Amino acid sequence: MNMDEATRHIEPPAYYTRLATRLEPTADIVKKTLKSRGRVVHLLYLKSVVDMMQLQEIVVKPFYEMSAEQNFSEYIQSLPYETKMPTGDEEILIEITKGNVFVMIDKQITLLELKIVAANAVQEAIMEPTIHGPQLGLSESIETNINLMRQRYHKPSLVIEPMQLEDASNRNIALIYDGERVNLQLLKKIRKRILTLDVELVQASGDLQYYLNNKKYSLFPTSLLTERPDRILHNMAVGKVIILVDGSPHAIIAPTTFFDFMLSMEDAYYSFWVVSLIRFLRYAGLFTCIMLPSIYVGVTSYTPEVLRTELAMTVAASRIGVPYPSFIEVFFMLIFIELLTEASMRLPNSISATATTVGGLILGTAAVEAALTSNIMVIVVSLVAISTFVIPISEMNYAVRVCRFLLLLYTTVFGLAGMILGMLGLLLYLVNKDSFGEPYLRMFWKNRQEELKVDDS
């Protein structure tokens, strides 16, 4: 029997029609009425997000195999795919756009989650690679990500709290935390901040993080963006809240202190002394990349007596013929190296190696030969460029890169004293900063258990 012919005689319910008309202009909408032996079922879904095979297996086939309408309605209600029915037309429509199938049997309406997600493959961790840790990161599907969390953290106290953003895309997000360990006040604060967000469109965790930050001009990140499940769990286990955004392979961790950004997950997988050395190197790298350009300007142009005599002579000799004062030289070289970094980041891997070689080696040597910069400067700049990358989290990396320009300005104007002043200013700024109520420069002197006790009280 021709389906269309049959449905022509049955008037679809008004509610169903209303919903269908709201979705109407789009091409992928499917309105289907199944009819057999006097039983009628109305289906409404978007074929682009619904798994057709599943729909066929779970809804269509049983409908024709079952004898009575009553049975089928009960069968539909018993399905594990059922999602909670929201109130209001708009909400139901949003659910349909997410990949739910709207099933209407007489007056009974059900939503079945039969969605198909194309991008649910777990990706390799690119930004924070480790040698010994897990090699895979998150996927771009929130369900897969939650599954990853559950798979690694078997505790009934793991709470997944789904939320929906009030933006243009009605993006699904989820708060994940350990109910036993999380600070409830903090949880309330984060929840409130997400619900009161007034933004046009959230595309990924990155911009959600920016909006959560609540400040337009803010240099240092107050929440951490990660792609590593082990980092997420490491933070969740100490009572932090994880925010997942559907469609983004990154999770937001809040709150964070400055020192969280200096932690690489690799630290957990090595022995104490190795980790101590690596951490020392990392902090040394941090200070180098912030201060070294400023030290160069301050020392060569204001207080050369700081250097050893031999070094002072070498630096003086290497600057012979350099036409511009040291700070212009440093600015020039720093901008050059920033360009190089930026360019090699945007290029495909195979080309970026060439870019780095041409830029770094050839141009560097040529600049020295042409007496545009001193060769000591080239060493300084390369050291700065390399040490920037020891900071494991790229957001902090960017913040630090900006910082060193500010510090360089101070030093240019006030010499080494200005550098100290600038560092002091930076320290004051960081001390004054907080992340969701946690002091940004909070030091964890005590062990983890004691810290948790402190938080509770």
Place this chain on the structure above:
Amino acid sequence: MKFLSVSKWFMVVLCMSGLLLQYGCAFKDIDKRLFVSAIGIDPAENVENGYKVTLKVALPFGAIKDSPKPSFAYLSREGHSIGEAIRMLETHVDKVLELGHMKTIVVHEKLLRDDMQSFMDYFIRRGDIELIAYVAGARPSAETILKVEPDTEAPASVSLINFFGATANDSPYVVTTYLFELRRDILSDGINAVVPLIETNEKGDELIVNNSVVVDGREDPAVLSTIETKYFNSLLKHSTGFTYLVKEGSLELLLQISQSKMTYKFVPNKGNTAPHAIDMHIWMKGTIGEASKDLSIARLDEYNEVASKEVKQKVVHFLTKMQEENLDPFGFGLRYRTTRLHTEDVFTSWQKAYPDIEFKVTVDVKLQGTGTIE
């Protein structure tokens, strides 16, 4: 409105970066500075009671590694005071004279007197000259010594600095005197400052530092001989590498002393507070570095005894010589002043006692081996 604020912001940035280009006079690039590596002070020939100041300026050039020798420029000028002369010298060069790396002050032998404090004042007060600068005497004149460019001098380094402070040369013949030390010793009662004396060979291509001068009020300062300088250094400053030649009959030993330690006590008179003797004990530890005969480890005690006797003799001779000259490089008087209950005449009583004081020296040389494996 938004455009306005952006343009304002842009203007602010533009003005600020414009200001940055107007860097002031404190900003001087390192290639606009001349590094003075040493200062020489001689008595002036043309100015009465004046000084002749010579600056040794290290010149950076090209690739340092390719240049075979360091290159220096010398600037000289006479003036009533050192500050005046240096101020005038600044008008003789196109760059800023940078004294921050000036580490050696070479003073003419004749100027090494207690009153040198008055002209050395300039160095103490100037902020960029460090008090850890070395002070040395010069013979025949500071200018000659500064102008010596030894063959061993590497590019971008200054021999006059390497000699002192045991960073490079730690020979026991080289006394190191810092600027602060000199000032302190001159100003305190009961000690005479000792300053190394730099000489040169006839060809003028070597610096030789193995004598020293005891700074005192007299016209011709007392010069410690090479041996005395060595004793002074190893007894007071524990300098190592002390070698000592022992002769007994046909046996000749050259001892290499790796550790030496000297302690002394004042032996007071009965009833009187002033001491009549100084009880000095010297320990030395080392090996035999050179011998004229075959040695036996079993006879080590014998060698110890011979060595002790000889060292004792030399030390007593040195001490009594200083006593006769009424010089006190060891600072016995200073020690006496600091360890007695302070009364008004504590130092005068010392001054009275010192010329007649008796030195009771015991030397304990402990040789650890004959220097060879039997």
